[in-house]
Amino acid sequence: MSNNLTLNIEKIKQEKNEIDVLADIFFHAVFGEKISNEDLERFKWYGIYAQDEKQEFFELKIPLSMGELNLQQIKTLSLISKEYANNSLVFSSNQKVELKDIKIFSLPNIFNLLQDVGLETSFEAGHTVRRVLTCPINTIDDSQIFNVSELANKLNETFIGNKKFSNLPNKLQMAISGHAEGCNIQITPDVSFNATKDNKDKILFAIKILDINIGYISSAQVINAAKAIAEIYRDFGDRENPELNSFQSLVKKWGIHKFFDVLNASINYKIQKNVQTKEHTIPRKPRMGINESNIKEQSYIGCKINSSTIHNTNLDFLSSLLEKYQASKIRISHKGNIIILDVPTSQALNLAKELEKIDFNPFA
Template identity: 35%
Template sequence: MSKETKAQRVERIKKDKDGLDVLQDIYRYAKTEEEIDPEDIDRFKWYGLYTQNRNLQDEDDSTLYFMLRVKLPEAKLNLKGLEAVADISRKYARATADFTTRQDIQFHFITIKDLPAIFARLKEVNLSTVFASGDVPRNVVTCPVNGIDKEQICDVNALAQDINRYFDKNAELSNLPRKYKVGVSGCSKHCISHEIQDLSFNAIKTETGEILFCVNVGGGLASNKRIASHIGYVTASQVLPIVKAVTQIYKEYGNRENRRKARLGHLLDLWGVEKFIEILHENIDFILQNRELQEYVPYEKREHFGVHESVEDGKSYVGCAIDGGRIGADGLYKLLEILQNNGATTIKATTTQNLVITDVPSSSVNALSKALKEIDIDVNPSPFKARTLSCTGKNFCKYAVSETKDLASRLVAHLQNRFPDFKEPLSFSVNGCSHSCAHPHVVDIGLLGCKVENNRKYVSGFELILGGHLEGDKSNFAKSTGIKFIPEDACQIVENIIESYLNSHYKNFHDYATGKIYG
């Protein structure tokens, strides 16, 4: 009998037992502490769990540790939710906690025996890990200042809730070909990066004042490195029917024979956009509207940092940058205390691993901003700290070949010190492998984890890629420079690139990066 392929194994595991049904096993394993079936470990993903790298584990420690990802619906954490995730971080996760690019929060060093208590604590504050990973619809991303931004095109909170309700614990959607990522936004800055979502909706206001949503499908990174295709416009009432139809098409026709060809974008490539639209129209009772494609804000300007007056009288929202998403238990508790001391109640995570405090009394913004600065959360961040993404990295991720979080912090500190007067918005990514979790292919300067030769040995290192950009149909992916280096050289390598740009004739870094590729 021939050996199962990876895709065959995953499909068999899902058919043998639905991922949603593994919860009872999680509780059983937690109680009995018996050895966990490897196939159940795969199913644990449906509850946000991944086994983690042993890189930071003591040699004599045989414990099976997990990373746990918690979804933040509409990206939101209120005071009780913030306290809950801080408690989980301190009590069960060795004080680890990171914000992700999908507006989730994740922990490390989680043990199976602690999961019942963790799940109970999350339930108290209406948070969940269900469908935080696995071959399912992931957390629906949306603009963190939705509903409070005076410049927004429209409020999409009701739409985001409708989509989340449709996806939430939906057993009919618990066996998709691969992960599936949806976003909806009424943001005038297009901050959800629709170009790399499987399915997305961006609001526009027509000449007559009507609100429509631009529909894009098939975006992604890593093995599905593809800018999403624009397929038309719909009204607000048509958004959920489109979500349902596209999801069902993906479930039925997505590739289940090759995991590397199983995303929605691969189906678009196989069929072509015209056929996809034709199949979609067979599954809905309306026709997508054709109209001129709207202009999009460039990636480097899609941010909400600083203090902004809210639509709510007497309130402001405050956009903040943290180092590569890493906040930890101390940061969470201190953030909670700052909110409480200054009359604020809610934060929202961003798709760039940062956060927005949504309801600060305007009279308190100066005190709050000062207190945040004291814990290294910046309201007016440097161009280097503002847009630096970093993935989980080698310390915890089994796929990573290079460490990321510490390097990202060192890189930011180095560049801030070396170029204190630099003002141009730049984006960075420190990514530990080729899977693109930190979006290295869409930023100005990407560090892509790989093995490099050093002193006749292959060691952890990075490849430098430059010139990634998101701006609708003007988007492009970063290109390789051919430069590979060990982590210890990373700060100097990036410094040299910026120095070279400053001494060039280019007016902006993107033109420099795409016009002068090193090699």
């Protein structure tokens, strides 16, 4: 993308809301006309990136809610990889699936296949609130303070595909964790909500703005606080200078105290400041290898992926092994590895030994 296009990103967004370009994507897929630089920028909102100047091939990035894939979704992704993407599937460190070498005319078929199994690409990129990041062992790890699945789903439902949050000054990344220390997600999220307990064992969520703790709220207040933060950034973030349009730039310009005051005035409750929290002494479990789940008679298996590009043969073997050993779900970790969530404990070791043979290594 040229510097000139970068400088005109606000003009591009004003001319056409990026969430409305799906019809344009289908138009180009049918007629094959060259895509303008402006529309190429808009197409990123749906995870579509041109790989070359001639627009012969495209990359598709598929964001996953909580990094999770079920058995049918794995099979569908393997099919897409074989039929349309030159066996190019990658599990990325930001909990996305990436496919390359796609022809533009294949996108309608790919989108239909994804939709059939509950996957979609809107708000993959662009100036949006992205899918919330969570710990990949949420729900199955007994060292967590709070199961954040319901809250994570509500956050995604609130923001993903919502036109009110499709045109921010730049991207906004949130994270939510059932651990007081948060998730090891390789980046510092713009906004984090981390579960903790006060001295009376009441569960609260610490609000962190760029890893600075600004206070505590209840679980019932998380969604409202997240919306207020996104609205503040949407309404007050810099849209004139592309070098200053990040969420971090707004916080730096205002200072954390002013940001707190504006946020506190935007919600119908007060963020608690002086809270004495308990030190969380239960160690977090390892993610790799075989681990006991907090679900009775189940284990989870963390597997290191030996190659970033996963051949569809191995993906097919993976789905076959999941079926064979009565497991049904995986999550992609924040290092691009996988965790099989629901293995019967009696079958865990046998499954792990077979996984090692197909480059999903639980013993690394």
